[in-house]
Amino acid sequence: QSVLTQPPSASGTPGQRVTISCSGSRSNIGSNYVDWYQQLPGTAPKLLIYSNNQRPSGVPDRFSGSKSGTSASLAISGLQSEDEADYYCAAWDDSLNGVVFGGGTKLTVL
Amino acid sequence: EVQLVESGGGLVQPGGSLRLSCAASGFTFGSYAMSWVRQAPGKGLEWVSVIRGSGDITYYADSVKGRFTISRDNSKNTLFLQMNSLRAEDTAVYYCAKRRGFNGYDQPDFDYWGQGTLVTVST
Numbered sequence: 186q187s188v189l190t191q192p193p194s195a196s197g198t199p200g201q202r203v204t205i206s207c208s209g210s211r212s213n214i215g216s217n218y219v220d221w222y223q224q225l226p227g228t229a230p231k232l233l234i235y236s237n238n239q240r241p242s243g244v245p246d247r248f249s250g251s252k253s254g255t256s257a258s259l260a261i262s263g264l265q266s267e268d269e270a271d272y273y274c275a276a277w278d279d280s281l282n283g284v285v286f287g288g289g290t291k292l293t294v295l
Numbered sequence: 296e297v298q299l300v301e302s303g304g305g306l307v308q309p310g311g312s313l314r315l316s317c318a319a320s321g322f323t324f325g326s327y328a329m330s331w332v333r334q335a336p337g338k339g340l341e342w343v344s345v346i347r348g349s350g351d352i353t354y355y356a357d358s359v360k361g362r363f364t365i366s367r368d369n370s371k372n373t374l375f376l377q378m379n380s381l382r383a384e385d386t387a388v389y390y391c392a393k394r395r396g397f398n399g400y401d402q403p404d405f406d407y408w409g410q411g412t413l414v415t416v417s418t
Contacts, residue, residue: 187339220404222340229390229411230332230340235404241395273340275403282354284330284342284403 188213189274191287198295202262205290207274209255213285217277219257221250224271224289233272234259261292269294297321297407299391304412311381311416317374317391317409325349325369328400331376333387334411343389344376347400354400359385381416388413 190208197203207219221234232241234250237257249260257276261268274287303315317329331343344355344365353365364377374391389412392405 218402218404220402222405224340229408230405231408232395232404232406235395235406236402241406271339275340275342277401277403281357283356284332284345286340286342286403289339 187288188278188281188285189276189287191272191274191290193288194291194293196293196295197261197264199264199266201264202260203264203292204261205259205272205274205292207257207259207287209257209276209285211255212280213255213276213278214252214257215255216279219250219252220275221248221259222273222275223268224273226270230273264294266294268292297393299393299407299409301389301391301409301412304389304414306415306417307381308418309382309416312377312379313381313414315376315378315389315391315412315414317376319372319374319391319393322393324367324372326397328394328398329367329374330392330394330403330405331365331374331389332392332405332408333385333389333414335384335387338387341387342403345400346374348398352400378414381414383416386414386416 222230224230237252330345393407395404395406
């Protein structure tokens with residue numbers, strides 16, 4: 186059972202907008218930044234969003250992040266087939282003194 | 296160009312030990328915190344440990360505390376993970392990851408990852 190809670194799956198059709206939620210607590214999301222990763226099959230994770238809503242260079246602006254209280258969300262607009270991947274949220278946890286990840290959400294592009 | 300190359304994985308019996316290495320290049324290694332993150336076959340990401348750039352601060356996941364030790368040699372741009380008393384549940388691909396942010400250690404904004412090294416704990 187992961188400390189951060191994500192839906193196990195999400196889906197959408199090309200061009201659609203999808204959101205993936207990440208729920209935590211006061212000691213992690215409530216007190217610290219949230220970061221998001223995309224992992225394509227057989228590859229290392231890729232940083233998608235850092236510090237709640239910042240995109241590293243090279244990440245399309247179709248990807249956006251937000252945070253409110255103890256929850257965060259990743260939104261993907263203009264869904265493309267290449268967005269089919271696993272997505273993970275992560276945050277530092279002040280009580281555990283460590284990083285916690287969500288369980289991951291498998292995004293399917295129909 | 297930033298590169299992280301892990302090595303040292305392999306098959307080990309339960310109770311055994313392994314030492315993973317991560318050779319870094321393309322950035323000022325000693326200025327950035329580094330972490331180990333693992334992924335069991337077919338499972339999600341699990342953070343293992345972090346070490347600050349200077350090497351003076353380390354933290355571990357409860358699942359490995361007392362068994363694993365993270366360290367670094369900034370003169371050789373290399374990160375290590377000494378794994379003792381290995382268990383079947385430690386079987387995973389182990390990634391080293393560089394923090395994006397300068398100097399801090401308490402945010403999982405890992406902008407570069409290695410290719411991973413597979414550790415299999417089995418008889």
